[in-house]
Amino acid sequence: MSFNQKHDEQRRVTSITRKLHWYMIRDKILRFVGFDLLLAIFCTGGWCLEQEYRGLGAILEGNRRSFERLTTTTEPGFDLIYRVASKEGTPLLSVYCLIPFGIIASSILVLLVLQFLGVFFSYYSEDRKIRKILAPLNEIALKADELSRLSFTEDKYQVIEDAIEHIHPEQAEGERPLSFGDADLAGVEAAMNNLLLRMRDTMRQQSRFVNDASHELRTPIAVIQGYANMLERWGKTDEKTLDEGISAIKNEADHMNYLVEQLLFLARGDSGRTPLNKQPVMSEDLMREIYEESLMIDEKHRYRLRDGGESAEIIVDPGLMKQAVRILIDNAAKYTPEGEEIILSYGKNESGSPYLQVQDLGSGISESELPHIFERFFRADEARSSEGTGLGLSIAKWIVDKHGGHFEVLSRKDLGTRIRIVLGDR
Numbered sequence: 001m002s003f004n005q006k007h008d009e010q011r012r013v014t015s016i017t018r019k020l021h022w023y024m025i026r027d028k029i030l031r032f033v034g035f036d037l038l039l040a041i042f043c044t045g046g047w048c049l050e051q052e053y054r055g056l057g058a059i060l061e062g063n064r065r066s067f068e069r070l071t072t073t074t075e076p077g078f079d080l081i082y083r084v085a086s087k088e089g090t091p092l093l094s095v096y097c098l099i100p101f102g103i104i105a106s107s108i109l110v111l112l113v114l115q116f117l118g119v120f121f122s123y124y125s126e127d128r129k130i131r132k133i134l135a136p137l138n139e140i141a142l143k144a145d146e147l148s149r150l151s152f153t154e155d156k157y158q159v160i161e162d163a164i165e166h167i168h169p170e171q172a173e174g175e176r177p178l179s180f181g182d183a184d185l186a187g188v189e190a191a192m193n194n195l196l197l198r199m200r201d202t203m204r205q206q207s208r209f210v211n212d213a214s215h216e217l218r219t220p221i222a223v224i225q226g227y228a229n230m231l232e233r234w235g236k237t238d239e240k241t242l243d244e245g246i247s248a249i250k251n252e253a254d255h256m257n258y259l260v261e262q263l264l265f266l267a268r269g270d271s272g273r274t275p276l277n278k279q280p281v282m283s284e285d286l287m288r289e290i291y292e293e294s295l296m297i298d299e300k301h302r303y304r305l306r307d308g309g310e311s312a313e314i315i316v317d318p319g320l321m322k323q324a325v326r327i328l329i330d331n332a333a334k335y336t337p338e339g340e341e342i343i344l345s346y347g348k349n350e351s352g353s354p355y356l357q358v359q360d361l362g363s364g365i366s367e368s369e370l371p372h373i374f375e376r377f378f379r380a381d382e383a384r385s386s387e388g389t390g391l392g393l394s395i396a397k398w399i400v401d402k403h404g405g406h407f408e409v410l411s412r413k414d415l416g417t418r419i420r421i422v423l424g425d426r
Helices: 003-056 098-121 123-149 154-165 183-235 239-270 283-297 318-335 381-385 392-402
Strands: 068-072 081-085 091-096 279-282 302-306 313-316 341-348 354-359 406-412 416-422
Touching (some): 003 098, 239 392, 283 302, 283 341, 283 354, 318 354, 318 392, 318 416, 392 406
Parallel strands (some): 302 341
Antiparallel strands (some): 068 081, 081 091, 279 313, 354 416, 406 416
């Protein structure tokens, strides 16, 4: 876009902003004036009623209840006079009202001046606010205008077609799929590259998810098939082989069922079909309940609830948050030697945000594996020999993300791991 075109566009935006601003100022002034007039009428009416009650006392029943009120300026000096007379014409009250009316009018005038000053001093801030609101619309309009000015000749279409034909599905990370090499097509190139990059990332995630899921399911299926063949050959006559085969098939079937349940949980969560029933609970009560359950479930490790932390009210789905903490505890128990201690705690961090924490004395996580622990189907090298699906921490992350929280992980090889769920800090 040339300098003149940009200048014209800027003038157009300024004109729109000015029109909107003057419309807002006019609307505000009309509301101020209407309010002040209404206030003046109420003040004047109240003053007149006060004078009647002062001069006449309480209004009596009967004919004296109806009055005729006259405001005139026929007195010498053209003073305003408020008069009250009976139906028969007998004067009952006559009050000079020039000074009270002047006070009311002066007060309303001062209020109106202050309102005008407020409108004047707020002009700059409101102008900036309007420009900020119009900025996205202005950007869209500029892009649309820029595209409309492009002259797509046959050569331009040919450049686009050639670039699309040479797109390669396997490209280096960060490499742009399309490159037109034409300044006029820079906007179109950027838009198409952004779209293609998002599509490529989505397809890679889907492909990886399908590959990992099929890999995880392939192992239990192969084990079941192997034991089924063994039972077919020798299980009919050998009770030991029969018991071993049935036990192995049952274990693998349970593992597959657990894996499928986790996959379905993540699929429902990604599609927004997992509702959250949030309610206020105390962090101490939640962790104490999990602690007591852990003592009953796992007798191979020592559990300790670290008291003294500052309990806080958290708005969470208790069932889902307990599930997230239990996943952390299961991982801690899996990689912590028997008899060692697993510490549960709660409190508030330096920012005042509540947290729930699980700390173990296990094998720890290497620095290279730490950034990937929440990825689906990721399992550290040492964890591949143990039971698991590689989906537990992914589920915990989904739950914590839905509650607006985040994880803080501190781990050292052969020393242990501390994972903290921080809520309400982001």
